[in-house]
Amino acid sequence: MGLTKLQMNSALQAITQDLGQTLGAKGSEFRGQVSALVAPERIVEATRALRDKHGFNMLAALSAVDYWPQREPRFHAVYEFKNIPQKLRLELRVPLNGDEPELDSIAGIFPNANWHERELWDMFGLHIKNHPDLRRILMPEEWAGHPLRKDYPLGYEEVQFTFNFEEIEQRKPRPKE
Amino acid sequence: MGVESKLGNLGIVTTSLEKLVNWGRTGAMWPMLFGLACCAIEMMGSQAPDYDMSRFGMELMRASPRQSDLMIVAGRLSRKMAPVLRRLYDQMPAPKWVISMGDCASCGGVYNNYAIVQGVDEIVPVDVYVAGCPPRPEALIHGVMTLHEKVKGEKIREWA
Amino acid sequence: MTLQQVEITTEELRHLVSNRAIEGETVLLNMGPQHPSTHGVLRLLLELDGETVVNCIPDIGYLHTGIEKNIEAKTYEKAEVMTDRLDYLNTMGNNLAYCLAVEKLVDLDVPERAQAIRVIFTELQRIASHLVWLGTHVLDLAAMSVFFYTFNQRERILDIMEMASGQRMMTTYFRPGGLWRDVPTGFEEAVRTFIDDLPRHLADYEGLLSKNPIFLDRTKKIGVMSGEQGIAWGITGPPLRASGVKYDLRKEEPYSGYEQYDFEIPVVTEGDVYARYWVRMQEMHQSLRIVRQALDKLPKGPFRSNNRKFVPPPRAELGTSMEAVIHHFKLWTEGFSAPKASVYVPVESPRGELGVLLEGDGGPKPYRCYWRTPSFVNLQILPLLSKGHFVADLVAIIGSIDIVLGDTDR
Numbered sequence: 124m125g126l127t128k129l130q131m132n133s134a135l136q137a138i139t140q141d142l143g144q145t146l147g148a149k150g151s152e153f154r155g156q157v158s159a160l161v162a163p164e165r166i167v168e169a170t171r172a173l174r175d176k177h178g179f180n181m182l183a184a185l186s187a188v189d190y191w192p193q194r195e196p197r198f199h200a201v202y203e204f205k206n207i208p209q210k211l212r213l214e215l216r217v218p219l220n221g222d223e224p225e226l227d228s229i230a231g232i233f234p235n236a237n238w239h240e241r242e243l244w245d246m247f248g249l250h251i252k253n254h255p256d257l258r259r260i261l262m263p264e265e266w267a268g269h270p271l272r273k274d275y276p277l278g279y280e281e282v283q284f285t286f287n288f289e290e291i292e293q294r295k296p297r298p299k300e
Numbered sequence: 301m302g303v304e305s306k307l308g309n310l311g312i313v314t315t316s317l318e319k320l321v322n323w324g325r326t327g328a329m330w331p332m333l334f335g336l337a338c339c340a341i342e343m344m345g346s347q348a349p350d351y352d353m354s355r356f357g358m359e360l361m362r363a364s365p366r367q368s369d370l371m372i373v374a375g376r377l378s379r380k381m382a383p384v385l386r387r388l389y390d391q392m393p394a395p396k397w398v399i400s401m402g403d404c405a406s407c408g409g410v411y412n413n414y415a416i417v418q419g420v421d422e423i424v425p426v427d428v429y430v431a432g433c434p435p436r437p438e439a440l441i442h443g444v445m446t447l448h449e450k451v452k453g454e455k456i457r458e459w460a
Numbered sequence: 461m462t463l464q465q466v467e468i469t470t471e472e473l474r475h476l477v478s479n480r481a482i483e484g485e486t487v488l489l490n491m492g493p494q495h496p497s498t499h500g501v502l503r504l505l506l507e508l509d510g511e512t513v514v515n516c517i518p519d520i521g522y523l524h525t526g527i528e529k530n531i532e533a534k535t536y537e538k539a540e541v542m543t544d545r546l547d548y549l550n551t552m553g554n555n556l557a558y559c560l561a562v563e564k565l566v567d568l569d570v571p572e573r574a575q576a577i578r579v580i581f582t583e584l585q586r587i588a589s590h591l592v593w594l595g596t597h598v599l600d601l602a603a604m605s606v607f608f609y610t611f612n613q614r615e616r617i618l619d620i621m622e623m624a625s626g627q628r629m630m631t632t633y634f635r636p637g638g639l640w641r642d643v644p645t646g647f648e649e650a651v652r653t654f655i656d657d658l659p660r661h662l663a664d665y666e667g668l669l670s671k672n673p674i675f676l677d678r679t680k681k682i683g684v685m686s687g688e689q690g691i692a693w694g695i696t697g698p699p700l701r702a703s704g705v706k707y708d709l710r711k712e713e714p715y716s717g718y719e720q721y722d723f724e725i726p727v728v729t730e731g732d733v734y735a736r737y738w739v740r741m742q743e744m745h746q747s748l749r750i751v752r753q754a755l756d757k758l759p760k761g762p763f764r765s766n767n768r769k770f771v772p773p774p775r776a777e778l779g780t781s782m783e784a785v786i787h788h789f790k791l792w793t794e795g796f797s798a799p800k801a802s803v804y805v806p807v808e809s810p811r812g813e814l815g816v817l818l819e820g821d822g823g824p825k826p827y828r829c830y831w832r833t834p835s836f837v838n839l840q841i842l843p844l845l846s847k848g849h850f851v852a853d854l855v856a857i858i859g860s861i862d863i864v865l866g867d868t869d870r
Contacts, residue, residue, distance in 0.1 A: 153801045154564055180691050184804065184815050184832035201817060203804055203832070207691065207705070210712055214804065235694035238840050261521040261869060262415075263380040270414055270529060277533055278414030278526075283407075296422050298386075333496055337523055337866050338548035338629060340500075341592065345618075348611035363496040378869075381501060381522040384493050410541060415526035434629055 132157070135211060138177050142169060148215075158214040163200075163226055166217050170202070170229045179204040179213060182229075185239035187247045191273040195220050198247060202229075219249065228254040246271040318456050325369075325395065326448040328357035332368035332392065334385075336375025339402035339434045343374045346437030356444055365391040370447075371424075372440075376404035377417045389424045397451070399443055400426045403433045486514055493522045497600045497855045500865030502839075504854075511850045516843045520836075523869040531829045535795030536562055536636065539826060544630040546831060547867035549589040552581045552621075553809045555634040558829075560715055561805040561816040562636040565798045568770050573761040574638035575717040579754045580651065581621070581633065582716075583747040587658070588617045589810040590740050594665065597737070597859035601678050606665055613661055616654050623647060637771040638764030651755060655748050662744060669737075679733040683845040683857035686731060693844075694837045697812025699861055702739045703731035709808035721753045733860040740862075743810075770796045795824035802828075811835055811862055835867035 135157040139150030146169050148159040161169045173179040184203040191197060196218030204213045219226060226243070228251045230236045240251045241260040248269035251257055259266065268275055283291040335343055346353050347361065362368040365388045377385060389398070400420045403409035406429040408418035420426060427450060430443035491504040501522035507515040527546060531539040543558045544551040556578060563570060570578075595610035618628040624643050625631040633640050669675045685695070687704040700707055708725045710718045726742035728735045765771050772791045773784040790796075798820030806815040812834025821827035838861050845861075846854045 154567070154803060156803060158802075182694055183806070183813065184817060184830070186817060186830040186832075188802075188819055188828045188830075201802075201830075203815070203817070207707055212804075233694070234692055235837055235840055238836065259521075261524040263521070270526065276414070277412075277529060279412050280408070280418050282412070298421075298423060298425055300425065334494060336501055338545060341548060341629070344596075345611060345615070348615070349608050350612060350615045361496075363494070376523065376525055378522060378524050380524065381493060384522070388494060410545070411525055411527075411530060413526040413530050415524050436628065 134209070135213060138173075138211075138213065141177075142172070145172065156212070156214065158216055160216050160218065163217050163219055163224070166200075166202075166215070167227045167229060167232070169215060170204075170232050173204055173213070173215075174232055177206065178208060179206045179211070181205040181207060182233040182236055182239075183212070185236055185243070187243055187249060187271075189247060189271065189273045194222075197221060198224060198249060200226060200243065200249065223248060223250060225250045225252055227252050230254060245269070248272065318454070319452075322452045322454055326357075326451050329370045329397075329444075329448075329451075330360060330362050330368045331358050331370045331372050332365050332388070333361045333363045334371055334373055334388070336373070336377065336381070337404070339374035339405070342434040342437055343372060343401065343440065346440050351437035351441060353441065353444070356441070356448075358444070365389075366393065368392060369395060370397050370399065372399045372401050373405045373420045373424075373426075374401040376402075376409060376411060377420055377423070378415050379417060382417050382423050385420070386423050397427045397447060398424050399428045399430060399440075399447060401430045401440060401443065402435055403431060406431065409433060485509070497858070499596060499858065499863060502858075502863070502865055502868075506851070506854070508851065511852075513846050513849055513851060513854055516846050516854065518839055518842055520839070520865070520868050523865045525866075525870060527870050528829055528831065531826055533825065535824045536798065536826060537791075537795060539829070540632055540635070541630075544632055545866065546870060547809060547811065547814070547833065547835070547864050548629065549592050549864055550585055550809050550811070550814075551629055551631060552585040552633065553807065553814065555632060556582055556716065557805060557807045557809075557814050557816045558818075559634045559636050560807065561803055561818040562798070564803045564805055565801065565818055565820055566636075566770060566796065568637050568767055569765050570638055570716070571762045571765065572717070572759045574763050576754045576758050577639060577643060577763070578634055578716050579718065579721070580751050581624075583750045583754075584617050584620065584651070586747050586810045587744050588614050590744050591617075593740065593810070593859075593862050594737075597856075597862075598669065598675070600855045600859050601675065603669065603672075603675065606668060609661065609665065613658065616657075620647070620650050620654065623650060635764065635771075637767065638762070640764075642763040648755060648758070651751065655751055655755075658748060659745070662741065666741060676734065678853070678856055679737060679860075682733045682849060682853045683860060684730070684732045685841065685845055687729075689841070689844070690731075693841045695812070695841060697808070697810070697834055697838070697862075698736055698739045698743065699838060699841075700812070701725065701727050702735035704729040709806055709813060713806065715805075715807060718750075720757070721750045723750050733856050736860040736862075740810075797822060797824050798826070806832070809834060811864065811867065812838055831870055833867040833870060835863040835865070836870075839863050839868055 139159050142148040142159055146165045148161045150159045183205045186201050188199045198219040200217040202215040226249050228240055240254055243249045244251055244257050245259045245261055246269055400406045405420045408416055428443050428447045430439055432439050486507050486509045489506045489508055491506055493501040493503045503519040505517040506513055527542050531542050540558055543554045546554050591610040591614045595607040599607045621631055622628050625633040685703050690700045690703045706725055706727045723746045726739050768787040772788050777784040800822045802819035804815055804817045806813050814834055815832035817830040818826055819828040845857050
């Protein structure tokens, strides 16, 4: 139903070529899914071009991947766009360097990026510029650290079995009443 | 024995104060709605007609802690929610009991990480633990009946 | 637990509320995490002018479980256990999304019989999820008897799931490559009895609600959302279809054999609470159609792929074949490895588009597994929809968007 794999690929290849010429994006493909690498300074321009010129009218997902201990790039911010009338999907990846990188907000173009970008700040520590309301969203306000980074520990607690019952019982907090 | 055999057919029952009060407490123990996650759906399922909990007196689930005496912590407790749980427990008037329903509430369950409290008994004192992920409605009812047995065994000395 | 000394003063949150609240003209009310009508631990900060909602600020995160980080610490097969518990009303749908993502990443085939059974269970799960939605939604609108009726029917579906997998809710029945085990005898009969019986119950619910003047009063013209707003805010699923946009992933990007089945997508244009109710009721009828077709067509054959690099061999083979023992050993100790690439697989959950972004790094554990959950995205539009309505209407709107907090907070 919809476009066949070959047509979809050629339409997407044309779009990535256009992005490559105007914004220096590098396209790649894996199992039929097309992804384009865009520099962080050009992300707002790229998003606007995708929405206005190529008809990608929905931001499907926005997340990040941490490649610690590699530092250049340390993060990839992943944007998934969807073109509903023509049934196309495109992924944009933005490489970010360093430990406290900055990224421009696209909440002015796609309103639902608001909470996604708050989650990026909360979980990864990516500071989003020009965001209307950058606060923690999933962790409590007073939390220190950004949990989904690779250098943040899982928080694994030793399980209390019968052989180590007493020693863990001493350290475990129990309510007074 | 004794007095009852003489007075029995006059319609009088003798019992101790303990037994009377404990019978009253178990007869209509009102649970507070504290469904957090998946176990809450099984709790709703045990309230539903197939595994009716109102046979045990728990017809309604009160949303307000001031009007309930049993708190069934159903689901995983995250660190952001822990102070809220403690505050609600403190708002319940005595006598109050806590059932920790499910694996996540009893011991942290499948999740051993930064975000989940490893066992609700780090925050509130628990009377009965019900295991399962999620526990079947019958398991929850068994937990409630165990709690009733425990309450029936309470002594006057422990109330004051 | 690591906390830092942070002072959250009212100055920092001033941008969220209007000036009238600061002056004291409007009331700031906390609809706390523990509330009977918020369908989970959702906290809403309401700014009220009398009974009318001026602004509504959702505060989520009270059920954050760190599932994504936990998945990174387990192998591909073991991590599937975590996925059931995300959207706990659509457990098999979550399993399906994860298995499809793993199969796409490592290029694993799925036999026809497994695909058909997956479709049957996913659609039964969709009906079960919509039944819970209906029961709790109208419970908030004070129609209590429907709650009991729908949960009664849901028990029949849970019986079918228990028959196949041994567990009522968190089944982990779908595995990468197919299913955990084949369906038992008596499965087909049980499903047929159920789908022949359900339509008259659905007619009962519609008879109680669809023309009920109180229900119509409380749901017509409440929380109206237009199609353009929906697309701009990334809304998917029944709320978008109730606003006139005919978009269903089972038709647009079919997976697991959905292109073989003949079903319709219910669409209306009003976009209010009643429209979303009507769309979900029709979806239940369409799901019954799909289950009937899949059951009639159920092909015979293996229930899991034979690719021994990814699927452990059956125990009977271990006594006779050396390769089987080696594969069994490798898969159960280290697990299979995935290439250094990433895939994004969207499926249609009862709430909207559920997407999995799975990235492998050449090793046996997922490097990153991001869940694009529909409730997280759909909840963002709540402040927009509830402006100018009463608090009682706000309760109806929350119910109609159909959020599940496990889905929102992950």
